Amino acid sequence: MNMKPGNRVRFLNEKGEGVVTRLKDKHTAFVEVNGFEIPYRIEELVLIDTEIVWDAAASKQAISKTEAVYFVVEPDHELPLLQAKHQFHLLNASSYHLFFLYFIKIKNKNQLIKKGELEPFKTIALQQISKEQLKQNAIHAVEMLFFKKQECIAQIPCVQSVQISDLVLKHQLFEPHDLFRFPVWLHPLKNDFVDTKKVKETLTDEDVMRLKKVKEFKPQEKKSIPHHNPVFFVEKEVDLHAENVLDSFKNMSNHEILQVQLKHFQQKLDEAIAKRYYKITFIHGVGNGRLKEEIICVLKKYAEDIRFQDGDYGKYGFGATEVFIKQ
Secondary structure (H helix, E strand, C coil): CCCCCCCEEEECCCCCEEEEEEECCCCEEEEEECCEEEEEEHHHEEECCCCEECCHHHHHHHCCCCCEEEEEEEECCCCHHHCCEEEEEEEEECCCEEEEEEEEEECCEEEEEEEEEECCCEEEEEEEEEHHHHCCCEEEEEEEEEECCCCCCCCCCEEEEEEECHHHHHCCCCECCCCCCCCEEEEEEECCCCCHHHHHHHCCHHHHHHHHHHHHCCCCCCCCCCCCCHHHHCEEEEECCHHHHCCCCCCCCHHHHHHHHHHHHHHHHHHHHHCCCCEEEEECCCCCCHHHHHHHHHHHHHCCCEEEEECCHHHHCCCEEEEEECC
């Protein structure tokens, strides 16, 4: 099983679910449940936010008679009054592979959330947001490039967006679906798969050149650049989990643990700024989000010295924040 930090999981032998914070070894993962980090054997966990494969023939009956790609909204409970979070998915009910970029637009600013390749007749979790975050009335956009690994009818790359808020969702029809635990809202991003002639009439020479560049793109090798100050290239990683900043926290309250974590964070941040490090990554975990909120509040006070963003999802899930020191 391809388990990594940030995955949501259910327990095979007991009720409940949580978020993987880190892997101890290839057999054991730490899962955060109600603010506590508990070790579990990986074979006793079931992934609930990863790619799901289903039978292609069955999917055509369950979703649509035509090929399509959907943006899926799944609440965490059937009853609206008991809903606390919503999970967003990308569902590819077509025979095409697709490269996708998923980002959010808030106040004319784009924030990239996830990118990757999605195979035919698969679905992948994009992100989970709380009810409070729904009030931001954000625009969720997905850029898509379609292809097949054999001869096929070419498709036009597209960008589609959907505005999502608590008010918008109140007026949508949520229906049960075999692929999801709770009733979902399926918003079509693309259901107009066209033939070759229409594509050729639509694409310009410039579009063709851009597609060729995407296909032939190869990442450049990283080159070391000499610099008079070697500290400029220093990158550090600071794990703020309680067991890493305290010898023992058995008789401490959550508030006391939080204060120690924040003090350790502040010390490492001041050190990075004073020594002009290039980047420092703070691993705060997911939990109830309190530690991350406090960290963000502090970082906003250092706008002249730093910039910050979410850590690498592939490595940390949603449990880290990267801080770049301005030189």
